[in-house]
Amino acid sequence: MEETKRFLTTFMTAISTCSLYSRAHASVEELARKAHEILTGLIKERLELMVLEGELVVNRNPVRGLGLHGANLMKRFKRKGLSRVDFLKGITFIELKQFIADIADPDRPVMTYPHIKTGAVDVRVGGIMTGVEIDVDSVASEQIEGVKRLYRGISSFKPLDTRGLEEIVLNFIVSFKKEASILKLISPVSAYSEYTYTHATNVAVLSMFQAETLGFRDELLHDIGVAALLHDVGKLFIPREILEKKGSLDEEEWNEIKMHTLHGARYLAKIDGLTPLAPVVALEHHLRYDGEGYPELGSHNGRQHFCSQIVAISDFFDALRSKRPYKRDWQIEEIIALMKNSAGREFNPVLVDNFSRAFTLALKQG
Numbered sequence: 014m015e016e017t018k019r020f021l022t023t024f025m026t027a028i029s030t031c032s033l034y035s036r037a038h039a040s041v042e043e044l045a046r047k048a049h050e051i052l053t054g055l056i057k058e059r060l061e062l063m064v065l066e067g068e069l070v071v072n073r074n075p076v077r078g079l080g081l082h083g084a085n086l087m088k089r090f091k092r093k094g095l096s097r098v099d100f101l102k103g104i105t106f107i108e109l110k111q112f113i114a115d116i117a118d119p120d121r122p123v124m125t126y127p128h129i130k131t132g133a134v135d136v137r138v139g140g141i142m143t144g145v146e147i148d149v150d151s152v153a154s155e156q157i158e159g160v161k162r163l164y165r166g167i168s169s170f171k172p173l174d175t176r177g178l179e180e181i182v183l184n185f186i187v188s189f190k191k192e193a194s195i196l197k198l199i200s201p202v203s204a205y206s207e208y209t210y211t212h213a214t215n216v217a218v219l220s221m222f223q224a225e226t227l228g229f230r231d232e233l234l235h236d237i238g239v240a241a242l243l244h245d246v247g248k249l250f251i252p253r254e255i256l257e258k259k260g261s262l263d264e265e266e267w268n269e270i271k272m273h274t275l276h277g278a279r280y281l282a283k284i285d286g287l288t289p290l291a292p293v294v295a296l297e298h299h300l301r302y303d304g305e306g307y308p309e310l311g312s313h314n315g316r317q318h319f320c321s322q323i324v325a326i327s328d329f330f331d332a333l334r335s336k337r338p339y340k341r342d343w344q345i346e347e348i349i350a351l352m353k354n355s356a357g358r359e360f361n362p363v364l365v366d367n368f369s370r371a372f373t374l375a376l377k378q379g
């Protein structure tokens with residue numbers, strides 16, 4: 014059953030990667046190849062995959078513990094009107110890869126294949142399985158392109174591509190399971206123009222890292238990733254001359270920059286189907302633990318949501334770590350020391366403590 018889970022996870026990741034990039038992307042090829050290899054090892058005569066009452070069932074055994082991968086696969090199948098897929102002995106790599114592309118693209122009909130039969134379910138079964146090992150080759154740095162595409166699609170006139178967002182965050186989760194060292198997942202800024210996307214990606218990675226070490230799982234871990242990825246979205250509504258200005262900013266320019274919290278919250282609050290954490294975090298990530306910071310919220314009382322406190326720490330860490338026109342970059346130990354200094358005032362002390370401990374541990378392991 015472990016191999017079945019490995020196949021489903023790889024298969025789903027290939028679908029996610031294919032819809033995030035394109036079917037021609039090297040990782041899609043690689044993941045499809047891996048999925049094909051596992052699948053051919055599994056098939057005796059046929060491998061029967063069904064969706065029955067919200068569960069994935071393979072060769073009449075329910076497969077549990079696939080988390081978001083399982084949920085996503087079922088969602089994808091449902092969109093295509095599929096509740097049963099049979100993979101037959103002799104299936105070729107090209108067939109599987111083509112099928113992955115069919116499922117990944119919402120507008121593309123599922124073709125007919127000699128060794129893949131699709132349709133509706135006709136049986137009912139039982140049985141329990143637990144535990145899963147996720148094994149995938151995507152890392153956060155590869156996600157930056159996806160984040161860039163997502164960010165470029167944002168404007169007051171267009172809805173946010175929430176599906177693309179879902180795929181990015183799912184891939185982060187996959188990367189975490191695979192990569193023990195958090196530092197390998199956060200990317201250096203290669204150019205000023207890339208800062209927005211790199212920063213968004215890093216803050217999402219760091220926030221999910223904190224959340225996971227604090228015991229957040231599944232939906233909540235996913236939602237904090239989404240919220241962190243979008244925390245600075247409001248900056249897209251601020252003039253570039255101010256955002257990228259090399260010298261120091263005057264008061265008026267600072268006030269303009271501070272507005273990104275309100276712009277972001279306003280934009281995100283209007284998006285259907287987005288986690289409510291996203292506008293909350295966009296609004297509050299520059300508030301401080303002690304109620305200072307901005308924006309001034311009057312009746313709100315200045316209390317930050319716990320998730321905003323997590324994102325505030327990631328934001329501080331990545332901003333200092335990255336080279337910006339107006340800052341030098343800092344060493345990790347220096348940043349953690351600074352954070353500890355501000356614990357209780359700027360940051361939640363419990364979170365600072367957790368971050369420092371988890372990060373130091375990850376550094377040692379990496």
Ligand SMILES: [Fe+2]
Pocket residue numbers: 244245273298299
């Ligand atoms: Fe910000």
Ligand SMILES: [Fe+2]
Pocket residue numbers: 212216244245328
């Ligand atoms: Fe930020």
